[in-house]
Amino acid sequence: MVSVTQQSAAGQKRRGRARAIVLLAAIFLSLGGYGVWRGHAAAAAKSAQPTPKIPVTVATVRKSDFPLYLYGLGTVTPPNSVSISSRVTGVVTQVPVEEGQMVRQGDLLAEIDPRPYQAVLDQAKAKQAEDEATLSNARVVLDRLSTLLKKTFETQQDVDNQQAVVTTTAATIEADKAAVEAAQLNLDFTSITAPLTGKTSFRTIDPGNIVQAGQSPGLFTLVQLQPIYVSFTQPQDEVPAINKVFAAGPVAIDTLGTDMKTVLASGRLEAVQNAVDQASGTISLRATFANQNNALWPGLSVNTRIHIGTMPDAIVVPDEAVQHGPDGLFAYVVGDDGTVRRQTIKAGPSDDGDTVVSDGLNPGQRVVVAGQYRVVDGASVDATPAADAGQPQHVGATQGAAVQTKGRS
Structure with missing residues (x-):
């Protein structure tokens, strides 16, 4: 049997374990409660802190005159392009110009051996002189026969025959004069001169070679650079505006470089084609440029910009301010309190980094141009003005640079 003492000791052990379990449970509950309290306290502290402002860049909506342009693609063409060929056959004795040299009208480009043609000219002149002497003698004889006829010492038949000799010899002299002129022309043609002021191409014939009259290809191609043309097209829908x-x-x-900003040359519209090309639906135009600095080169492809008008007092914003949404175009407007408001707008032409706003904005308002991806309607922002905020981009019809005018939808 178990003694009373042993039973008492076992009960005490059970009561000790129970107290330990209760104490541990109390400790765990206290730690859990403290953790919950700390979490709520941290959340409360965090919610009590102000929401950080979103950094954005803003520009001021401005009112300015907005130039309207039509853009196209054109090709530089010379007003005159001449293939320089020899008009006589012979040996090339000299080519005194360099390839790609600028020459003036009348400058010597090449020379053909003139000696054979000089000999032909001398022969024609000698023949003319001989026939002139024959004519002079025939006239003397005719005068003598006419005198004798009056004294009935000569017959009318002899006088008429001599008159025919005089007339025939006079006609022969006229032919001699024509032969002299032809020989002189051929001699002159041995000196090949520039028919216009322009630039020579690479030559195809060297000195010492024999060339034929009218030989193709010629010795050079000579193109005129000043002034120069640019031929280009515009859509047929623009014909009324162009004609106006x-x-x-x-x-x-203006002609623009490939960056659509660099102005290569400025000129004026010269001509508009009298019919629309039905195959392409375009109208052909031609412009003239002084090209004093030779910026335009024959065959060069250039972008063209025609000034067709100006929108006075237009509401203008940078292109970056115009945003596309599911309901159309909008812009983020920053209020005086630094809060952003989403504003629906209607946009017009866009050019040179600016867009015309026809509805939705007023001059002086600030619109977000950078940082929009973090902005939502009603957000608080830290607005920094753009470097060129409020500065007009457009300076006139023929100055400055531009990109293609277009409407936004």
């Missing part, structure tokens, strides 16, 4: 400005007076036109 063309009828009003000189139309300014």
Whole structure:
């Protein structure tokens, strides 16, 4: 049997374990409660902190005159391009110009051996002199026979025959004169001169070679560079606007580089084709440029920009301010309190980094141009003005640079 003492000791052990379990449970509950309290306290502290402002760049909506342009693609063409060929057959004795040299009208380009043609000219002159002497003698004889006829010492038949000799010899002299002129022309043709001021091409014939009259290809190709043409096209829908400005007076036109900003040359619209090309639906135009600096080169492809008008007092914003949404175009407007508001807008032409806004914005308002991807309607922002904010981009019809005018949808 178990003694009373042993039973008492076992009960005490059970009561000790129970107290330990209760104590551990109390400790765990206390730690859990403390953790929950700390979490709520941290959340409360975090919610009490102000929301950081979103950094954005803004520009000021401005009112300015907005130039309107038509853009196209054209090709530089010379007003005159001449293939320089010899008009006589012979040996090339000299070519005093370099390849690619600028020459003036009348400059010597090449020379053909003139000696055979000089000999032909001398022979024609000698023949003319001989026939002139024959004519002089025939006239003397005719005068003598006419005198004798009056004294009945000569017959009328002899006088008439001598008159025929005089007439025939006079006609022969006229032929001799023509032969002399032809020989002189051929001699002159041995000196090949520039028919216009322009630039020579690579030559195809060297000195010492024999050339034929009218030989193809010729010795050079000579192209005129000043002035020079640019031929280009525009869509047929633009014909009314082009005809309107063309009828009003000189139309300014610029040629632009591939970056659509660098102005290569400025000129004026010269002519508009009399019919639309039905195959392409375009109208052909031609412009003239002084090309004093030779910026335009025959065959060069250039972008063209025609000034067709100006929108006075247009509401203008940078292109970056115009955003596309599911409901159309909009812009983020920054209020005086630094809060962003999403504003629906209607946009017009765009050019040179600017867009015309026809509805939705007023001059002086600030619009977000950078940082929009983090902005939502009603957000608080830290607005920094753009470097060129408020500075007009457009400086006139024929100055400055531009990109293609277009409408936004």
